[in-house]
Amino acid sequence: MFSFHSMKICSFPARLAVLNLALAAAFPALAQSQLKDVVVTATRVAQPLTDVVADVSIIDREQIEASAGRTLSELLVREAVVQISANGGLGKSSSLYLRGTSAGHTLLLIDGVRYGSASLGQANWDNIPLELIERIEVLKGPAAALYGSDAMGGVVQVFTRLGQKGFHPYGSVTLGSNSHRKVAAGVAGGDDEVSYALGASSLTDKGFSATNSKIGAAYNPDRDGFDQDSVNGSLAWRLVPGWRLTAHVLQASGVNRSDNGDSLFDVRTETTTQVLGAGLEHQWSEGVRTTFKLSRGEDKATSFGTDEVNSTATTRYDTERTQTTLQHEWATAIGTWMLGAESVKESVSSTVAYDVSDRRTNSLFAGLNGQKQGHLWQFNLRHDDNSQFGSANTGNLGYGYQFTPDWSLHGSYGSTFKAPSFNDLYWPAAGNPLLQPEKGHSKELALVYKSGIGPVKLTRFDNRIDNLIAWAAAPTQENPYRWLPSNVNKASIKGWSLGYEGGSGLWSWQTQLELLDARDASSGTKTSGKKLPQRADTQLSASLRREVADWKLGAHWLAASDRFGDAANSDAQRLAGYGTLDLSAEHALTQDWRIQFRLNNLTDKSYETVYGYNQPGRSAYVTLRWQGH
Secondary structure, three states: OOOHHHOOHHHHHHHHHHHHHHHHHHOOOOEOOOOOOEEOOOOOOOEEHHHOOOEEEEEOHHHHHOOOOOOHHHHHHHHHOOEEEEOOOOOOOEEEEHHHOOHHHEEEEEOOEEEOEOOOOEOOHHHOOHHHEEEEEEEEOOOHHHHOOOOOOEEEEEEEOOOOOEEEEEEEEEEEOOOEEEEEEEEEEEOOOEEEEEEEEEEEEEEEOOEOHHHHHHOOOOOEEEEEEEEEEEEEEEEEOOEEEEEEEEEEEEEEEEEEEEOOEEEEEEEEEEEEEEEEEEEEEOOEEEEEEEEEEEEEEEEEEEOOOOOEEEEEEEEEEEEEEEEEEEEEOOEEEEEEEEEEEEEEEEOOOOOOOEEEEEEEEEEEEEEEOOEEEEEEEEEEEEOOOEEEEEEEEEEEEEOOOOEEEEEEEEEEEEOOOHHHHHOOOOOOOOOOOEEEEEEEEEEEEOOOOOOEEEEEEEEEEEEEEEEEEOOOOOOOOOEEEEEEEEEEEEEEEEEEEEEEOOEEEEEEEEEEEEEEOOOOOOOOOOEOOOOOOEEEEEEEEEEEOOEEEEEEEEEEOOEEOOOOOOHHHEEOOEEEEEEEEEEEOOOOEEEEEEEEOOOOOOOOOEOOEOOOOOEEEEEEEEEOO
16 A cells, blocks of 8 residues: 655655656646746746746636635645645644745745744734735745845745726635635726725634644634634826836734633634835836835734633734835846845834844845846845844855756755744743854755656755754743753755646646655754654645536645654654545636635545644535626
8 A cells, every 4th residue: 555654755766757657648648838927036026937947836816716715824735835734724823844944934925025923933824815815926945045034945925916907896705614604805907007906805714623632731622713804905006107106905804713721711812914015116228127115014913811720811912024125126138137125123012021122134135047048047145134133144046957948957055044033032031132043055956847748847955954943941940940942953954846737638737746854953962863843754736627618627635644743753743644635616607707616625534734733624615706807
């Protein structure tokens, strides 16, 4: 019987040959896709995807619409081969592991604005409304030379809905399992001078029990629901020829319920995601442009629950990032140059008293990327000056060469860093203000094959991270339970990824495989050489879609090998591997009306990605969509 647990990275070439033979046998007449998607996250400059050295995945609006009942992090797992650990259901906290790096090593951008919790030091993936997203770009691999801290594993950039020519109203209603109800409506329109978009959505879901008996005293078998209301808007106005003013806003307010160990009460957490931005752009001439942008990202959370003696307790963590960016780009004979400056102020307001509640990072960055006669190149440098720990310099160098019409080779090297969070530095009686940034370097080598079987990309990545911040027991006479963070750990993350997608006639497909060896590289500790927690050695995602008359049918399979829930790799917290199958169908009723059906986890597989926390069982959804033309 096939077993993911038995798969080893060293036998990858043999498995790749078997996979290619199977694909060729199943689809003997595959046609290569000629789409030239344009991406901006990989270089900070708009570029055709085919001209980019880095590994980038794109999730479009059609894929987003077909993901009813899933969260943003679950969508990324299925469409971009990232790994997550999720604390059960819609609205519950989750952590994302891109290229095997830690939860705080992936930067989340919303329309170019940094978003996440400055106190926790990682993004809040669970309050981003999918209904208001137009497109997602996932940059895999080190990106600190482009974006600074938090981008050690890569970048996820979410683009909300934008205006377009004409007048295009839309609306949708979704009903599903666990009393799931979602409504959304909006409009996009404009002309050559002004374009605009405005949308709103409302979601309620009674949920299921996020925890199980493994969690211990916190277990409560009641439903842990989630409600959310959200709005977005954007405006682009051509003031005079060559000058353009832009503005955008996204706000999502959620109410999440979770267990706290008392059968009479759940913790009720109110979360607010707010992203605002305004920019002025000047097109000097063809290929020469300057952009100035002011933006702000807020992450707020207030929890109402009970403490150890069941008295009402309220905790609040509000963090804010204010960002100013000036960027100039110009096209030359050797490629597009990019030069910029950025300033980010982070601040924390909380019921917990931090010794320091704000800090600022000022940055300079530059880059060059281009392509000519089968050659691709990218070079980036960045200097960050942080008011807490000083300066950090990072760089990235990438090169690609198409040595035959069907084959090309890409390689890159990058250095990275991650600034300590406010919790790491200033948590009362435990933070360590002497902490320094985590630092790392990453190497990648990719082989791309484009032929009759469709594009296939095989990537080898090797990531080394030093100065990892670890929280360890440091008891004192005054506080025997004290925990103290320090820069003591190291990590070695190596692996392979295989991506394949294509289409032929009425069929389209996509499959992504990740083989990972992520280990603690520290010396002389109890966890030396052990696997990093929450990472599966093997994860496979595969989708198959077909059009039949007025129907679009789809199937999606996700499989992951077992993983450990703790750094000690104890058998007691080994999480079993799993596989889930989702089915979807869409029928065009008229030119303007569509109905969609979604069945998630067809076999009702019971599995965990965090020890003691449940994942969604079998669930069904139906969506009615209207798009005015």
